[in-house]
Amino acid sequence: MFIVLTLMTVGIIFGFLLQNKVGVIKFADPSINIAIYSLLFLLGVSVGTNKIIVSNLSTLGVQALLLTFGAVIGSVVLTYFVYKIFFKVKE
Amino acid sequence: MKNSFIIVGFFVLGILAGLYNLLPKTLIETDFSVYALYILMFLVGIGIGSDKKTWEIIKSAKLKIILVPLTIIVGTSLGVTVVSFFTTIGLRESLAVGAGFGYYSLSSILITKISGEALGVIALISNISREIITLLATPLFIKYFGKLAPIASGGATSMDTTLPIITKFVGKEYAVISVFSGVVLSILVPFLVTFILKF
Numbered sequence: 263m264f265i266v267l268t269l270m271t272v273g274i275i276f277g278f279l280l281q282n283k284v285g286v287i288k289f290a291d292p293s294i295n296i297a298i299y300s301l302l303f304l305l306g307v308s309v310g311t312n313k314i315i316v317s318n319l320s321t322l323g324v325q326a327l328l329l330t331f332g333a334v335i336g337s338v339v340l341t342y343f344v345y346k347i348f349f350k351v352k353e
Numbered sequence: 354m355k356n357s358f359i360i361v362g363f364f365v366l367g368i369l370a371g372l373y374n375l376l377p378k379t380l381i382e383t384d385f386s387v388y389a390l391y392i393l394m395f396l397v398g399i400g401i402g403s404d405k406k407t408w409e410i411i412k413s414a415k416l417k418i419i420l421v422p423l424t425i426i427v428g429t430s431l432g433v434t435v436v437s438f439f440t441t442i443g444l445r446e447s448l449a450v451g452a453g454f455g456y457y458s459l460s461s462i463l464i465t466k467i468s469g470e471a472l473g474v475i476a477l478i479s480n481i482s483r484e485i486i487t488l489l490a491t492p493l494f495i496k497y498f499g500k501l502a503p504i505a506s507g508g509a510t511s512m513d514t515t516l517p518i519i520t521k522f523v524g525k526e527y528a529v530i531s532v533f534s535g536v537v538l539s540i541l542v543p544f545l546v547t548f549i550l551k552f
Binding site: 264265266267269270271272273274275276277278279280281286287290291293294297298299300301302303304305306307308309310311312314315316318319322323325326327328329330331332333334335336337338339340341342344345346348349350 | 359360363364365366367368369370371372373374376385386389390391392393394395396397398399400401402403404405408417420421424425427428429430431432433434435436437439440441442447450451454458459461462463465466470471473474475476477478479480482483486487494498499500501502504505506508543544547
């Protein structure tokens, strides 16, 4: 996985250096979409061929939603304190 | 939102193709996805690096603004930790799913590669829901938890997909904070996910 992080970091440096080469940047965006679409298609394929996952899909979904509620409520409540202390303009 | 539908569409198509054995065996046995992932990460890097707005916003950030993504990271992790006691997912795995911050495409792909398809699917569903909840509940969040709340809920998406709705309800002066927080979280997603699952 460190290859992945290294590649991304190299990409950031490349992108920074090529900032004024519009062609490169125009090429990056649609290519990102194609890569994401094919990767999610392949994730779908490996899910579809995995019987254990297919038969547990609803359980996985419920657990995923629980995690989302935790993540959203946790971050929203904590930023509320930061908002009150640092951001809110006193009336 | 349109993009989310397309992505979910490709995922569902993949499931169907897998279920009904529609693909040649070589495609399933050869792991093309590793190379696709390498290309993707490089391109995502280029996208971040070449965006002038990213650097301007990061340079102009005041100390106070940096608090926002930091608080979102801590808050998300706390919330996910509490929830993990009520699920069968381990704490480390739950934290990794939370560290997607709504960036579902990238986080689910990375998590699949490190921890397998089951957690990858959870990451995909969980992080898409984070975006949808933000799109639907922004007015409610602002009413009870202040103007930073939808930025917190949006996570990494507050720089693009949920930005219009956030700006509409909190006003333009918070748009910069929203983009800044989203950019910082988006950049951190691959690093946090990898470190959480590997250490």
